Amino acid sequence: MDFAFDARTEELRGKLLAFMDEYVYPAEAVAEEQRAQLASPWETPAVVEELKAEARRQGLWNLFLPDSEYGAGLTNLQYAPLAEIMGRSPHIAPTVTNCAAPDTGNMEVLTQFGDEQQRKQWLEPLLAGEIxxxxxxxxxxxxxxxxxxxxxxxxxxxxxxxxxxxxxxxxxxxxxxxxxxxxxxxxxxxxxxxxxxxxxxxxxxxxxxxxxxxxxxxxxxxxxxxxxxxxxxxxxxxxxxxxxxGEEGGGFAIAQARLGPGRIHHCMRLIGMAERAIELMCRRAVSRTAFGKALAQQGVVHNWIADARVTVEQLRLLVLKTAWLMDTVGNRGAHTEIQSIKIATPRAVVDILDRAIQLHGAGGVSQDFPLAELYAAARTLMIADGPDEVHQRSLARRELKRYV
Missing domain, CATH: 2.40.110.10 (Butyryl-CoA Dehydrogenase, subunit A, domain 2)
Structure with missing residues (x-):
């Protein structure tokens, strides 16, 4: 396994990192301010529509879709570091790059199983971000x-x-x-x-x-x-x-085909959420004083930050291995690893976010920092796309088969 970024991934990473710094992070507060003025909370803030146009202009569009006829044609291994970057601002970045669920999974379903008319009527406007x-x-x-x-x-x-x-x-x-x-x-x-x-x-x-x-x-x-x-x-x-x-009776198989990529996409973004949490922890720790010394000098804070870094590095390697297997042997061949990351990643990221919230005190549960909203999103992913316990049951059965 070689997880070094190829030239195309490096190019897209560079463009995406710059796009995040210049456009996405500044837009987070603006989007909330604009949303408060909208007639419906479900309408799209103007700044998000502006960023969608800019992302498309820069070629940062439909990066998730491996089918080169419709999407960027990236492998799972190429897309993983890009999804991680988008995960640092999960409520804006995936949307403005047309890489947000549930549209991503629905586009994958239509690409793989839809007929020509279904793709023309529904896939094409979804790919264009029109609906x-x-x-x-x-x-x-x-x-x-x-x-x-x-x-x-x-x-x-x-x-x-x-x-x-x-x-x-x-x-x-x-x-x-x-x-x-x-x-x-x-x-x-x-x-x-x-x-x-x-x-x-x-x-x-x-x-x-x-x-x-x-x-x-x-x-x-x-x-x-x-x-x-x-x-x-x-x-x-x-x-x-x-x-x-597709055909009558094919729904269960289509669902499984849809959920495999969805699960790894969630885990890729979760790693980005964890990285954002570590960054916020470190900034908070060096800027706040308690009991006569900076939080960064408190031993328990050292432990939280060190444990978070070790955990993220472990998770990233497991997600990259899963992406590599999906590319080389297919989703079925990567079944064990897909379930493993689905179990491990949300749990670990929830724990990291919990420590980051604790370090921020009252600010951690407020709207002034993204941590509470990130926590809600990460905790939900312990249920979404199949609760942890279902994946544990299936994974354990697969392990036990070798001994029965």
Missing amino acids: RSAFAMTEPDVASSDATNITTHIERDGDEYVVTGRKWYISGAMHPDCKIFIVMGKTDPEGSDIRRQQSMILVPRDTPGVTIKRAMQVFGYEDHSHGGHAEVIFDHARVPASNLI
């Missing part, structure tokens, strides 16, 4: 950690499918530019193979029978960067049969 999208999988009435529990029905009726169900924490659904849902439901609820019961279908947001019932908060935050999270009702929403993605 947003949502992925409707999680449900409030079942344990969605087991996707086979999903109860939403997708029933064939002539040349149409009828979608009925209740979803929640549907990322992106509150954004006024969200025009399309990718909905996972059951087309064959009585099928003998529980992993062939589900399908995925495209449901335009303005379809009769689709209702955005309410916004869902995350630790009290609205999470504007993802276009919010919503509870959504599908009440006999009818769409053309041609809106089915």
Whole structure:
């Protein structure tokens, strides 16, 4: 394994680092000020739209997509250090570079499984940043950690499918530019193979029978960067049969293909969040005095900073190894490593952010520093894309198979 950055990665890293310093970090406070003046908290602040245009002008656009026909054509290993940089400002940088979830996963689904018409109608405007999208999988009435529990029905009726169900924490659904849902439901609820019961279908947001019932908060935050999270009702929403993605019964496999890259992207960005936390810790430690000496001279602070640095270096190597394996042997061959980083990274970054908050005292839980919002985002990722315990169960079973 060779994790040295190639020439293209170095070039993009340099451009992205400069873009962050010149545009993104200064825009964080401006975006919050502008959002307070908007008619709806889900509207995009003007500064974010300006940065999207600048990022596209600089070629910092759709970096996540390995398909060179539609995206930057980068490998996972090339994209990893770029996603880490964007993770330092996770509520702005991914959005302005068109690398924000859930749109990234939805674009990947349409690229891999969508037909020509679906790609033209929905993928192209998503790639251009003209619309947003949502992925409707999680449900409030079942344990969605087991996707086979999903109860939403997708029933064939002539040349149409009828979608009925209740979803929640549907990322992106509150954004006024969200025009399309990718909905996972059951087309064959009585099928003998529980992993062939589900399908995925495209449901335009303005379809009769689709209702955005309410916004869902995350630790009290609205999470504007993802276009919010919503509870959504599908009440006999009818769409053309041609809106089915792939084949009936292919939904579970599509979900797994979507979630693999999503999990590593989250972990890449989490490392950037941890780096931001370490930077804030160090700046705070050298600028504050308690009990007659700088915080930087307190032994416990030394331990926090040293442990954080060691942890980040370990995590980065594991994420890079995972990216390398995904590039060389595919997502299935990297299954163990994908699960390992999904378990280890959010936990460790939550701990680092917790120490950074502690070091900042009251400021750490305030809106004057990004730490509380970063903590909420990192803690959520211990649940999102499959809770830790599900990945632990699967990983342990794989290990035990060698001994049974």
